[in-house]
Amino acid sequence: MGTGTAASQRVLRTPRRQPAGASGRPLRWRQVTAIVLLAVGLVGVALLHVWLRLQVVHMGYVLATTSKLQNQLQQENLELKLELATLTSPDRLEALSRSRLGLRSPEKGQVIILP
Amino acid sequence: MKRSYRGNRLRLGLAKALFLALFVVVGGRAFQLQVLQGDKLKRLGERQHLKEWIVLPKRGSVMDRAGEPLALSMEAQSVYARPHRIQDPASISQALAKILNLNLGEVKQKIASGKPFVWIKRQIGPQEAAQIQRLNDDGIGMFYEPNRYYPQGQLAGQVLGLVGRDSEGLEGLELRYNEYVRGETGSSVIERDALGRRVMVQGVEGLQMPPGGDMHLTLDTSIQHLAERELEATINRYRAKAGVVIVVEPFTGQVLALANYPSFNPNNFSKQSAQQRRNRAVTDSFEPGSTFKTILAAAALEEGAVGKDDLFYCEMGKYPYAGKIIHDTHAYGWLPFSKILQVSSNIGFTKVAEKLKKERYFKYIEKFGFGQPTGIDVPGEVPGLLRKAESWAAIDLATHAFGQGISATPMQMVMAYAAIANGGFLMRPYLVHRVVGSKGEVLLENQPQLVRRVVSEKTARLLASMLKEVTHEGGTGTMARVEGFEVAGKTGTAQKADLIHGGYAANKRVGSFVGFVPAEDPKLVALVLVDEPEVNVYGGVVAAPVFRNIVQGALRHLAVAPQKAEWVPAPVGETESPLRRPPRKDNGITAGNGSDGVPDFVGLSLREAVEKARAMRVKVKMRGNGYVVRQSPAPGGRWSEEDGLVLNLQG
Numbered sequence: 001m002g003t004g005t006a007a008s009q010r011v012l013r014t015p016r017r018q019p020a021g022a023s024g025r026p027l028r029w030r031q032v033t034a035i036v037l038l039a040v041g042l043v044g045v046a047l048l049h050v051w052l053r054l055q056v057v058h059m060g061y062v063l064a065t066t067s068k069l070q071n072q073l074q075q076e077n078l079e080l081k082l083e084l085a086t087l088t089s090p091d092r093l094e095a096l097s098r099s100r101l102g103l104r105s106p107e108k109g110q111v112i113i114l115p
Numbered sequence: 116m117k118r119s120y121r122g123n124r125l126r127l128g129l130a131k132a133l134f135l136a137l138f139v140v141v142g143g144r145a146f147q148l149q150v151l152q153g154d155k156l157k158r159l160g161e162r163q164h165l166k167e168w169i170v171l172p173k174r175g176s177v178m179d180r181a182g183e184p185l186a187l188s189m190e191a192q193s194v195y196a197r198p199h200r201i202q203d204p205a206s207i208s209q210a211l212a213k214i215l216n217l218n219l220g221e222v223k224q225k226i227a228s229g230k231p232f233v234w235i236k237r238q239i240g241p242q243e244a245a246q247i248q249r250l251n252d253d254g255i256g257m258f259y260e261p262n263r264y265y266p267q268g269q270l271a272g273q274v275l276g277l278v279g280r281d282s283e284g285l286e287g288l289e290l291r292y293n294e295y296v297r298g299e300t301g302s303s304v305i306e307r308d309a310l311g312r313r314v315m316v317q318g319v320e321g322l323q324m325p326p327g328g329d330m331h332l333t334l335d336t337s338i339q340h341l342a343e344r345e346l347e348a349t350i351n352r353y354r355a356k357a358g359v360v361i362v363v364e365p366f367t368g369q370v371l372a373l374a375n376y377p378s379f380n381p382n383n384f385s386k387q388s389a390q391q392r393r394n395r396a397v398t399d400s401f402e403p404g405s406t407f408k409t410i411l412a413a414a415a416l417e418e419g420a421v422g423k424d425d426l427f428y429c430e431m432g433k434y435p436y437a438g439k440i441i442h443d444t445h446a447y448g449w450l451p452f453s454k455i456l457q458v459s460s461n462i463g464f465t466k467v468a469e470k471l472k473k474e475r476y477f478k479y480i481e482k483f484g485f486g487q488p489t490g491i492d493v494p495g496e497v498p499g500l501l502r503k504a505e506s507w508a509a510i511d512l513a514t515h516a517f518g519q520g521i522s523a524t525p526m527q528m529v530m531a532y533a534a535i536a537n538g539g540f541l542m543r544p545y546l547v548h549r550v551v552g553s554k555g556e557v558l559l560e561n562q563p564q565l566v567r568r569v570v571s572e573k574t575a576r577l578l579a580s581m582l583k584e585v586t587h588e589g590g591t592g593t594m595a596r597v598e599g600f601e602v603a604g605k606t607g608t609a610q611k612a613d614l615i616h617g618g619y620a621a622n623k624r625v626g627s628f629v630g631f632v633p634a635e636d637p638k639l640v641a642l643v644l645v646d647e648p649e650v651n652v653y654g655g656v657v658a659a660p661v662f663r664n665i666v667q668g669a670l671r672h673l674a675v676a677p678q679k680a681e682w683v684p685a686p687v688g689e690t691e692s693p694l695r696r697p698p699r700k701d702n703g704i705t706a707g708n709g710s711d712g713v714p715d716f717v718g719l720s721l722r723e724a725v726e727k728a729r730a731m732r733v734k735v736k737m738r739g740n741g742y743v744v745r746q747s748p749a750p751g752g753r754w755s756e757e758d759g760l761v762l763n764l765q766g
Binding site: 075088113 | 183184187188189190241264266267268270306312313314322336337340344598668671674675676677722725726728729734735
C-alpha cells in the first residue's frame with residue numbers, strides 16, 4: 001500500500017512535471033520572439049514617427065523659403081508694374097514726345113477716321 | 116547553497132529598491148516639471164520657438180477702363196531703432212544718416228531720445244533696406260508696412276482719394292470702396308528654429324488671407340489727362356481760382372473724366388491742403404446761371420407751355436418785374452423761343468417761366484435731379500440748394516428762370532444735360548465699373564441705372580436741335596464748335612454770392628459750358644466750369660474753348676468719325692517720300708460711286724487710300740505701310756459694300 005502509494009505518488013508526480021519540463025522550453029522561445037517582434041515594431045513605429053516629423057520640418061523649411069520667394073517675386077512684379085505705369089503716364093509721354101521727338105497735336109485733316 | 120540564495124534575494128531586493136527610488140525621483144521630477152511648473156515652462160518654451168506672424172492686408176489695385184493702373188499697393192520696409200540696444204550710437208547714427216539720406220543731427224537726437232522705440236524712416240526703398248540689413252545691429256530693425264502708390268501722380272487725384280498708413284481708405288473711391296479693396300489682415304502662430312527662421316509646420320492656413328479686389332473704373336486715362344491739361348491751361352490763362360471738368364457717357368452715366376483744379380497728388384497727400392483734396396464736382400454747389408435755362412426750356416416744351424417758334428418780346432434789354440429790373444446783355448425786341456435760348460435772353464426766359472408757372476417749373480427742376488444727390492459712388496456729395504416752390508417770392512420765378520437763387524453741383528448739371536442728350540432719361544452717374552477679386556470673381560458690378568424719365572424723346576430731340584443753334588453763328592457758344600461735328604450746348608456766366616456783404620459780389624463770376632456731341636447721336640456730355648476767372652468772365656470765352664479742345668481730343672481718341680458730310684480734311688503738305696511708288700496699272704476701271712465693280716486702290720499711298728475710302732464710304736482694312744500693292748477682292752470684281760476691302764500695303 002505504502003510503496004503502492006509511493007509508486008502511485010511518483011506516477012502521479014511524473015506526469016505533473018513532464019508537461020512543465022517538455023513543453024516549457026518552446027513556450028518561452030515563442031514569448032521571447034513575440035516580445036522582440038513587439039519591441040522591434042514599437043521602435044519601428046517610433047522611428048517612422050521621427051522620420052515623418054523630420055520630413056514635416058524639412059517641408060516646413062521648403063515651404064517657408066518658397067513662400068518667401070513668392071512674396072519677393074510678387075513684390076518685384078508690383079515694382080515693375082509701378083515703374084511701367086509711371087513711365088507710360090500720359091503726362092510723361094506727352095512731355096517726352098513733345099520735347100524729345102518734336103511731336104505735336106495733329107492738325108486739322110491729319111487724322112482721318114474711317115466710317 | 117541556502118546562504119547564496121539569501122544573498123541573491125537581498126541583492127535583488129536592494130536593486131529593486133534602488134530602481135524604485137530612482138523611478139520615484141524621476142517621477143517626482145516629471146510631476147514637478149509637467150504638472151507643477153508645466154504651464155510656466157510651456158510658455159517659456161513657446162516664447163522661444165513660436166512666433167505670431169502678422170499678415171498685412173494686400174490692398175487691391177485701381178485701374179482705368181483700359182486696365183491702366185492708377186493705384187498700386189506694395190509692401191515697403193520701415194526702419195526703427197531700439198536705442199538702448201545700440202552699442203555704438205555714434206557710428207550707427209552716421210551709417211543710418213548716410214544710407215537713408217537723413218540729417219545726421221536728427222538721427223542722433225532720435226537715438227539719444229531714451230525712448231524704447233523710435234521710427235527712423237518709414238517706407239524706404241528695397242536697396243536702402245538691403246544696406247540697413249547689412250548693418251546687422253541689434254538695436255536697428257525693419258518692419259514691413261503696406262504703402263500705396265499712384266503711378267500717374269495727380270491724375271484724377273481727388274477722385275481716387277487717399278489711403279492712410281494703416282491701409283484704410285480715407286477719401287474718394289479709396290474710402291467709398293474700402294471694404295472691397297482693403298484685403299484681410301491675418302495672424303497665425305508659426306514655429307521658428309534656433310536661428311529664428313520660419314518653419315511652416317503649423318498655422319500655415321492662417322497665413323492664407325484673401326487680398327483685396329481690384330477696382331476697375333469707368334475713367335479713361337487719356338480723356339482724363341486731356342481734361343486736366345486743358346483745365347489747368349485755361350485757369351492759368353484767365354487767372355481763375357478753381358475749375359471742374361466732367362465728361363460722361365450720356366446713355367450709361369459712366370464718368371469718363373472728372374478733373375478738378377487745384378490738382379491733388381495723393382502720393383504726398385500730407386503736404387497738400389484740404390482745398391486741393393476737394394472733389395468740387397460733387398462737394399461744391401454753384402449757382403448755375405444761364406446753363407440752367409435749358410431746364411426751363413425742357414419743362415416749357417414738355418408741358419406744351421411754349422413752342423419752338425413762339426414769339427416773345429424781349430423789352431429791348433430792360434424788363435421791370437416784381438419790383439426789380441431784369442437786364443439782358445444785349446437789347447432784343449421780338450424773338451422766337453429758339454432764338455431766346457440761342458442768345459440766352461434773361462427777359463425772354465422770365466416770360467417763358469411766367470407762362471409755365473412756378474409749380475410746374477419746380478416739378479421739372481426736381482425731376483431733373485436738382486436738390487438731391489445724383490447717387491454717384493464717391494463720398495461727400497451734396498444735394499445743392501433748392502427751395503420749395505411755395506416759399507418762392509415773386510422775383511424768384513424770374514431768378515430761377517436764369518439759374519439764380521438755386522445751387523447745383525457740376526455733377527447734377529452734367530447729368531441733367533445727359534438726360535436731354537439721351538432722349539429724356541436721367542441716369543445715375545458712376546465711376547467704378549466693377550471690383551474683381553483675386554481669383555477673377557466679380558465682387559461688385561455697377562450697371563447703368565435709370566433714375567427716371569424726365570421728358571419725352573420728342574422734347575429731348577427738339578431741345579437738342581435748339582441747343583445746336585447756341586454753337587452756330589449768332590449764339591453765345593460758337594467757341595465750343597468742333598470741326599466735323601454738331602455740338603449742342605449752353606454757356607453760362609453766373610454771379611457769385613457775396614458771403615460777407617450779402618447779395619452778389621461785384622466781380623466774382625463762374626463761367627461754364629455744358630454740352631453734348633455729336634448733337635444727333637451723342638457720344639459724350641461734358642461740362643467745363645471755371646470759378647472766378649479774372650481776365651474774362653464769360654462762359655462762352657473761358658469755358659467753351661476748353662470744351663472744344665477736350666471733346667475734339669476725346670472724339671479722336673474714341674475714333675468717332677466726323678458726321679458732317681461737307682467736312683473735308685484739309686490737304687496736308689506732301690513730304691518727300693523715300694519710298695518708291697509702284698507703277699499704277701491703268702486697267703480701265705473707273706473707281707467711284709455708282710460703279711458696281713470693286714474700286715481700284717492699287718498704287719495709292721496710305722493717305723490717298725484712306726481719303727478715297729472715306730470719300731466713297733467704303734469699309735477698308737489696312738495691312739502694312741507704304742503703297743497699296745494688292746487688294747482683296749481684286750479691282751472690278753463683284754462685291755457688296757458691307758463686306759469691305761482688305762488692302763495690303765508695302766513700302
